[in-house]
Amino acid sequence: MLQRDLLDDAMRRALALAGRGPADDPNPQVGCVILDPEGRIVAEGWHRGAGSRHAEVDALGRVPEAWRSRPGELTAVVTLEPCNHVGRTGPCALALAEFGIGSVAFALDDPGDASAGGAESLRAAGADVLGGVLESEARALLGPWLARQRAGAAAASSATAPPAASPAAAPRPRVIAKWAQTLDGRAAAANGTSRWITGAEARADVHRRRAEADAILVGTGTLLADDPALTARAHDGELLVDPERQPVPVVVGRRPIPSGARVLRHPALAARGLEAPIRLRGDDLAADLAELARHGIRSVFVEGGPGIIGSLLARGLADEVLVYLAPALLGGPGLAIGDIGIDDISGIRRLDITETLPLGRDLLLRGRLPASSSDPPRYAERKRPADRMRPAERPRDPDHGHPADRPHPDPALIPATEEH
Numbered sequence: 001m002l003q004r005d006l007l008d009d010a011m012r013r014a015l016a017l018a019g020r021g022p023a024d025d026p027n028p029q030v031g032c033v034i035l036d037p038e039g040r041i042v043a044e045g046w047h048r049g050a051g052s053r054h055a056e057v058d059a060l061g062r063v064p065e066a067w068r069s070r071p072g073e074l075t076a077v078v079t080l081e082p083c084n085h086v087g088r089t090g091p092c093a094l095a096l097a098e099f100g101i102g103s104v105a106f107a108l109d110d111p112g113d114a115s116a117g118g119a120e121s122l123r124a125a126g127a128d129v130l131g132g133v134l135e136s137e138a139r140a141l142l143g144p145w146l147a148r149q150r151a152g153a154a155a156a157s158s159a160t161a162p163p164a165a166s167p168a169a170a171p172r173p174r175v176i177a178k179w180a181q182t183l184d185g186r187a188a189a190a191n192g193t194s195r196w197i198t199g200a201e202a203r204a205d206v207h208r209r210r211a212e213a214d215a216i217l218v219g220t221g222t223l224l225a226d227d228p229a230l231t232a233r234a235h236d237g238e239l240l241v242d243p244e245r246q247p248v249p250v251v252v253g254r255r256p257i258p259s260g261a262r263v264l265r266h267p268a269l270a271a272r273g274l275e276a277p278i279r280l281r282g283d284d285l286a287a288d289l290a291e292l293a294r295h296g297i298r299s300v301f302v303e304g305g306p307g308i309i310g311s312l313l314a315r316g317l318a319d320e321v322l323v324y325l326a327p328a329l330l331g332g333p334g335l336a337i338g339d340i341g342i343d344d345i346s347g348i349r350r351l352d353i354t355e356t357l358p359l360g361r362d363l364l365l366r367g368r369l370p371a372s373s374s375d376p377p378r379y380a381e382r383k384r385p386a387d388r389m390r391p392a393e394r395p396r397d398p399d400h401g402h403p404a405d406r407p408h409p410d411p412a413l414i415p416a417t418e419e420h
């Protein structure tokens, strides 16, 4: 079996691929990557919904010819234990065994009575099998599906089972909120400068995770303060993934994008036939996110700043946070997140920590917001935090005379071509 750090990296990629599948499908979101003996990805796949190929079969179908004669040297890294039953597609455990895969690492045991047992079948076929790799992260991704499984099992075992829960809210992408902060919770100095709070290792980690998202989102405050490129790239500027796999940039807010902004040269734009980043107003973030989902965006990496991240957290619209903590102090007004609508300590939002990772002198804390926070009614009636900020923190020019204020056929997506 490959070393654990290689398996962890591959599992992160598999989880990102899994997130591309439909979250509200009867089948779980599953991703799979296949590694060579050096831990390099030779093929990947994911499940696109009931009736389509399972992730393992999708990935096996993409293994290059050169490796097909040496399958015993390959490792399949899968987010869910390969299934063992014959549904609309054959059992994945059998597909992997027939392929002759050498090793299989997976995150979560399959909870289904009929589908479980894939690990045992694979071991019986001679594969080296390891479960529990980044299990809590897979559990976080599959939370809604696992809950539906449990509800289904409970309903099946009880004639007096309660009626099904009301339909879920409009599907939205998975939202990962990331920020870098000092020990005293600051994300910027008093003059708004924030480069760089963390060191090179932490920033490289951010770029790797950017590459796994479908979209990368900032508010106009960050765009104007930092002029970020929003690409997933190495320290020498080389892209980590091809333009068509780069996260598509999304800018929230009414202020226009300056004509020289680096984000206008983002490689994902040309690759997807877009003239400019996707624009959202931000007045109704839940509707904005649902709109992104309708455009096929399954995961959004939010890079701030405090205003947007505060608003997402206040509305229960962030699934995960990634906090890059620098052993440094800044003091002053540049708090890492804005108001999230908590006035009393009883409203404190506690996170389940799913990962802690030292990165040079810095530390990454990754946390999942408990499922109950996905729709917190006590925040729903509040105004957006930007409206509750102190005057100095409010947008400087409330009357931008922005072209987007004019009616547009698709109000949620404001074409940035109107900006410049």
Ligand SMILES: NC(=O)c1ccc[n+]([C@@H]2O[C@H](COP(=O)([O-])OP(=O)(O)OC[C@H]3O[C@@H](n4cnc5c(N)ncnc54)[C@H](OP(=O)(O)O)[C@@H]3O)[C@@H](O)[C@H]2O)c1
Residues within 6 Å of the ligand: 178, 179, 180, 181, 186, 187, 188, 191, 192, 193, 194, 197, 218, 219, 220, 221, 222, 223, 225, 226, 252, 253, 254, 255, 281, 282, 283, 285, 303, 304, 305, 306, 307, 308, 309, 311, 384, 385, 386, 394, 395
């Ligand atoms: N350390 C880090 O990780 C990090 C990351 C990013 C940024 N920063 C720093 O953060 C500072 C910028 O902070 P910021 O809060 O102005 O940035 P922001 O959150 O990126 O942008 C805030 C702006 O977004 C727009 N917006 C639209 N809908 C919104 C909503 N529902 N909630 C909140 N805002 C909404 C508003 O602009 P309109 O008036 O245009 O509508 C608002 O002024 C800079 O100093 C930057 O360097 C630090």
